[in-house]
Amino acid sequence: MLLSSATNGDWTCIGNGASASVWRWNGRPGSVLRLRQTRPLDDETVREAVSRIMSPVAVRRQRVHAFGEWLPDMTLSPPPADHVDRGDLENFWFSMELKPKRWDQYVRDGYRAADLLSGQEEACERALMALLRSPGKNLRFWFRDKGPQRVMLRPADATNSIHRPGSRSWVRRLAQAIDRSRALAVVRRVQGWHDCRHESVLALLQARLDAVLSKERQTLSTADADQQWTRVLVARQAEAAAAAWLAAECVVAPASAHLDPDAAVWGRYSAAAIANDCSVMFRLDRRLRVMDACVVDLDLKPLTWERVARRARKYPSLTLLTELAVVADEPENGREWSDVQKRVDAEPNGAHLG
Numbered sequence: 013m014l015l016s017s018a019t020n021g022d023w024t025c026i027g028n029g030a031s032a033s034v035w036r037w038n039g040r041p042g043s044v045l046r047l048r049q050t051r052p053l054d055d056e057t058v059r060e061a062v063s064r065i066m067s068p069v070a071v072r073r074q075r076v077h078a079f080g081e082w083l084p085d086m087t088l089s090p091p092p093a094d095h096v097d098r099g100d101l102e103n104f105w106f107s108m109e110l111k112p113k114r115w116d117q118y119v120r121d122g123y124r125a126a127d128l129l130s131g132q133e134e135a136c137e138r139a140l141m142a143l144l145r146s147p148g149k150n151l152r153f154w155f156r157d158k159g160p161q162r163v164m165l166r167p168a169d170a171t172n173s174i175h176r177p178g179s180r181s182w183v184r185r186l187a188q189a190i191d192r193s194r195a196l197a198v199v200r201r202v203q204g205w206h207d208c209r210h211e212s213v214l215a216l217l218q219a220r221l222d223a224v225l226s227k228e229r230q231t232l233s234t235a236d237a238d239q240q241w242t243r244v245l246v247a248r249q250a251e252a253a254a255a256a257w258l259a260a261e262c263v264v265a266p267a268s269a270h271l272d273p274d275a276a277v278w279g280r281y282s283a284a285a286i287a288n289d290c291s292v293m294f295r296l297d298r299r300l301r302v303m304d305a306c307v308v309d310l311d312l313k314p315l316t317w318e319r320v321a322r323r324a325r326k327y328p329s330l331t332l333l334t335e336l337a338v339v340a341d342e343p344e345n346g347r348e349w350s351d352v353q354k355r356v357d358a359e360p361n362g363a364h365l366g
């Protein structure tokens with residue numbers, strides 16, 4: 013279908029992320045068009061690999077051009093032809109988007125991803141309550157015919173429901189649905205593909221940079237090989253190795269000998285990074301039974317030095333947190349609590365963390 017056949021007025025933006033926007037067009041009901049803003053979509057083999065990694069809950073994606081893909085519109089009732097796990101199609105009541113984030117690292121406004129994905133209903137309920145109080149970017153609802161809502165649900169949303177949204181029983185039922193969700197279990201499993209100690213990923217990049225620079229200095233017999241440019245190259249090689257590993261591991265054939273020696277690290281890290289930032293979209297019936305659910309936002313993340321360093325600052329690993337705790341426990345050692353954190357923030361490239 014030609015996008016140009018649609019006039020501007022036919023399109024409604026229903027979602028906006030950091031790297032893509034999602035549009036509904038009345039010429040194709042039941043689907044949405046997701047447009048990448050700055051980078052083209054990944055290579056088809058990589059897309060296939062990521063879909064397999066998230067199988068069977070990856071959203072169905074159909075590329076239209078370099079930047080655009082059609083997806084099923086998860087905010088609407090599932091079409092009768094689609095397989096749905098349970099529930100009655102007529103009873104489609106609302107959609108919910110959850111961005112769980114990395115299970116063992118993320119805490120915000122009382123929401124702990126570790127609780128949501130703990131496998132314990134009580135903890136899951138606690139996480140859900142925290143999200144309902146302060147949904148931020150992590151929780152969103154679409155009620156049938158009511159459009160998106162990000163705030164605490166009101167009794168007015170309870171039309172024909174057996175539970176009043178926001179009530180204790182509603183939260184409990186929803187927590188049960190989340191706790192048993194296959195889609196969230198898959199996300200959590202892929203998050204475990206790499207420990208996401210971002211400092212050690214930076215250290216590996218740094219080691220490769222050092223190796224390349226020392227080689228360059230020998231061959232160019234110059235002491236000032238261009239560090240900045242070499243950094244970009246080293247990170248690009250790692251990104252390409254990640255894509256090659258994912259393709260070889262999941263689609264083409266078992267990993268071949270000519271892959272980068274660290275390819276598995278980059279590939280696993282990249283898969284975990286997708287799972288750390290994806291969303292799960294659920295469709296639920298009036299009894300809060302999940303009719304179907306899928307994982308959206310499956311693009312490979314750019315593996316740049318700055319991005320890894322930013323993550324290392326935002327999610328310092330346990331070694332650093334332990335150091336922070338020791339400083340807090342032993343103020344007599346002369347260091348301020350903030351010393352370590354200042355050290356983390358001071359160097360934008362995060363190289364000190366390696």
Ligand SMILES: O=P(O)(O)O[C@@H]1[C@@H](OP(=O)(O)O)[C@H](OP(=O)(O)O)[C@H](O)[C@H](OP(=O)(O)O)[C@H]1OP(=O)(O)O
Nearest residue numbers: 029030031032113149285288289313314319323326
């Ligand atoms: O690292 P985080 O946890 O801050 O995640 C970033 C997200 O921040 P959040 O904490 O969810 O508000 C961030 O979300 P927002 O911009 O805050 O909506 C993006 O999703 C970013 O990924 P990308 O640049 O679109 O590939 C995300 O970056 P990646 O780490 O996934 O590369």
Ligand SMILES: Nc1ncnc2c1ncn2[C@@H]1O[C@H](COP(=O)(O)OP(=O)(O)OP(=O)(O)O)[C@@H](O)[C@H]1O
Nearest residue numbers: 027028029030031032034083084085086087308309
């Ligand atoms: N299949 C879908 N059906 C309905 N809405 C969707 C669908 N996929 C995505 N959306 C909505 O569009 C928003 C943006 O989509 P997406 O998460 O893919 O963008 P992104 O820029 O990659 O996100 P991020 O900021 O997390 O990197 C989602 O948060 C969700 O609300």
